[in-house]
Amino acid sequence: NAGVTQTPKFQVLKTGQSMTLQCAQDMNHEYMSWYRQDPGMGLRLIHYSVGAGITDQGEVPNGYNVSRSTTEDFPLRLLSAAPSQTSVYFCASSNSGKTEAFFGQGTRLTVV
């Protein structure tokens, strides 16, 4: 009963490095999204997808890329890491944009 699986759980990057945060779900959900959680800022939507091959920007998309080649996977790519991207990242999936979302355990990213 995996649900939404994120890897890695922790990551430290140097400024300018790139990396991919992985997200996979086994619930056959069409909707997937990436949030970042920062102290005092709540959860902010980075990118989302309403199905394989379809992605769109959320509130804070700059510096991040996504793709959705399969229903199950929705990786988030940091192109050139910056200290401002130090955050906890959560992937979520749902049946639709109006129903409850299921969250992964999060990736704690530190950019130095």
Next chain:
Amino acid sequence: GNSVTQMEGPVTLSEEAFLTINCTYTATGYPSLFWYVQYPGEGLQLLLKATKADDKGSNKGFEATYRKETTSFHLEKGSVQVSDSAVYFCALPGGYNKLIFGAGTRLAVHP
């Protein structure tokens, strides 16, 4: 657009005390409403939900009633435990096909 306002924390209670965390919303129509809980170092978990006006969601001793008259969805528990210490988020669907979350209320329960 839709929005949610949640009482600020932290809330500090003794074990077996009564808990209320206030949540009010602004929405077009009558969307589903949710409470999520985040335990330390973990992701958000759905705690309970209500899908229409006057519905009561409940789980693990927590309850919340969807009140359209007062546009509220307050979270309550009659007797909290130390294990309930967590951050609680009120949420509803918004634009961008996403959920809109309140700022979160940190609850600390002491023995």
